Amino acid sequence: MKPQRCKGMRDLLPAEMAVFRLIMGICRQCFLKWGYQEVRTPVIEYLHLFTSAGTLTPAMLGKVYSFLDWDGWSGERVVLRPDGTIPVARLYTENMEKQGLARLFYSANTFMFEEEGGRPRERWQSGAELIGSESGAADLELIALSLEILEKLGVEDVELRLSHAGIIKILVDKLGLNAGEVSESLAEIDRDSPLYEEILKPLLDLEGKSSGFLKKRRALLLESMPDIAICLDDFLQALELLDSLGFPYRVDIVSGAGFEYYTGMIFQLYQNGEKIGGGGRYDALITSMGGGNIPACGFALYCDRLLKLVKPDLLRSPESPAILVRPRQGSKESIKAAYGLAASLRGVGYIVEIDLGGRRKKKYRWVIKIRGKEALEVRDNTRSIKYEFASSADFLKLLEADSDD
Structure with missing residues (x-):
C-alpha cells in the first residue's frame, strides 16, 4: 500500500504552492507598507497559555493536539498552537512589553482536531496584531488593511460583518447560553417566549442595518438591556468611523461568538458565505497572561481558503x-x-x-x-x-x- 498523509492534513503541489507563496507575499508586502514588523512563534506552546486565562472556549480546547513534553524527570502538557493571536500576545508580553505600541505580523500554521470528514486539521493564516492602542482608529486600521490585502489578491465580493464581544457576553448571561455555541443555542430559543421578544429579537432586527438605524433604536435596546449601554456606544462609534470612510458592512451581532478573549468590536470577512478571515479587539488578553493593562486588536486571513479564490495569472509577475x-x-x-x-x-x-x-x-x-x-x-x-x-x-x-x- 502506498504511504498516505495524515487525516485532515494537506499536501500542496507545485501549482498550489505558487499560489500559496503569492498569498503570503502579498500579505507580507502590505503589512510592511503599513509599518508592521514580522515575528515568528514556536509551533509548540504550553497548554496553560490557552487554559489559565480562559482564552479559548471549552469546545475549542477539546480539539487541541496536546502531549506531555517529558525531559526524563518531569513533564508539562504542551499543544500544537490552535490559534495565532495568543502566541503573539505571549511573545509581546515576554519580550516587548516595555516598548509600548507595537505593530506585529506573522504567517503560521495552526492545528485543531476536527472529527467531521473533510475538515482540515492544519490551517495556515497570515495575521497582524496592533498592540498598545485603545483607539477605535486601530480597529479601523486593521479592517482597512485586511480589505486592501484581499483587493490586491483579486478576491471579489467580500462581505464585512460586524459584531461586539461585550454585547454577546451580556446576551449570553441574560439568556443563560453556552458561550461557545451561541449561534446554535439562539436557533433553539422559542420565538414565542418573553426572552425572545424582550432581549433577542431587538438585537436580531439590527442585522444588516447601518449605524444610523442602530442609533435610532438605542433607547429601545436599552429598555430591555440597560447594561449594554457602554458596549453599544462603543460599537456605534466604530460603525460611524466606518461610515465616514465609506466602508460597506453588515451588522450581525450573534455572528461574533467563538473566541473568549475578544472584548470589543469583532469583524469577520466572508466571500460567498464562507469565512475567509476575521479579527477583533482583545483588551484583557495581555493582562490575563500576567502582563500590563495593555489594549490590543488583531486579525488573520485564512490562507487555505484563499487558495481557491486567488487568480494567479492576474497577479503573478512575468517570469x-x-x-x-x-x-x-x-x-x-x-x-x-x-x-x-x-x-x-x-x-x-x-x-x-x-x-x-x-x-x-x-x-x-x-x-x-x-x-x-x-x-x-x-x-x-x-x-x-x-x-x-x-x-x-x-x-x-x-x-x-x-x-x-
Whole structure:
C-alpha cells in the first residue's frame, strides 16, 4: 500500500504552492507598507497559555493536539498552537512589553482536531496584531488593511460583518447560553417566549442595518438591556468611523461568538458565505497572561481558503522563459560546459535546468545542446527556429535582443 498523509492534513503541489507563496507575499508586502514588523512563534506552546486565562472556549480546547513534553524527570502538557493571536500576545508580553505600541505580523500554521470528514486539521493564516492602542482608529486600521490585502489578491465580493464581544457576553448571561455555541443555542430559543421578544429579537432586527438605524433604536435596546449601554456606544462609534470612510458592512451581532478573549468590536470577512478571515479587539488578553493593562486588536486571513479564490495569472509577475541545457551524455567536458552555461544564465535572471534524462512534461522556451567546449545548438520552441552559436556570449546577445522585443 502506498504511504498516505495524515487525516485532515494537506499536501500542496507545485501549482498550489505558487499560489500559496503569492498569498503570503502579498500579505507580507502590505503589512510592511503599513509599518508592521514580522515575528515568528514556536509551533509548540504550553497548554496553560490557552487554559489559565480562559482564552479559548471549552469546545475549542477539546480539539487541541496536546502531549506531555517529558525531559526524563518531569513533564508539562504542551499543544500544537490552535490559534495565532495568543502566541503573539505571549511573545509581546515576554519580550516587548516595555516598548509600548507595537505593530506585529506573522504567517503560521495552526492545528485543531476536527472529527467531521473533510475538515482540515492544519490551517495556515497570515495575521497582524496592533498592540498598545485603545483607539477605535486601530480597529479601523486593521479592517482597512485586511480589505486592501484581499483587493490586491483579486478576491471579489467580500462581505464585512460586524459584531461586539461585550454585547454577546451580556446576551449570553441574560439568556443563560453556552458561550461557545451561541449561534446554535439562539436557533433553539422559542420565538414565542418573553426572552425572545424582550432581549433577542431587538438585537436580531439590527442585522444588516447601518449605524444610523442602530442609533435610532438605542433607547429601545436599552429598555430591555440597560447594561449594554457602554458596549453599544462603543460599537456605534466604530460603525460611524466606518461610515465616514465609506466602508460597506453588515451588522450581525450573534455572528461574533467563538473566541473568549475578544472584548470589543469583532469583524469577520466572508466571500460567498464562507469565512475567509476575521479579527477583533482583545483588551484583557495581555493582562490575563500576567502582563500590563495593555489594549490590543488583531486579525488573520485564512490562507487555505484563499487558495481557491486567488487568480494567479492576474497577479503573478512575468517570469523569465525557462531554458533546458542538454550536455552530451558521458562527456565530462560537455557536462562541465553545461553547468558553466547554466550558472551564467541564472546569474542574469533566467530559469535554467540541466537535462539529466527521464521524461518531462514541462515546456521550455529554449533548448540548448552542448556541441563542444563552446559551440551551442539552440532551438527556440516559441518560433520553431534553430540556431548555431560559436559561443555562449553569442547566445546571450540573442536573449538580450529577444527581451527588448
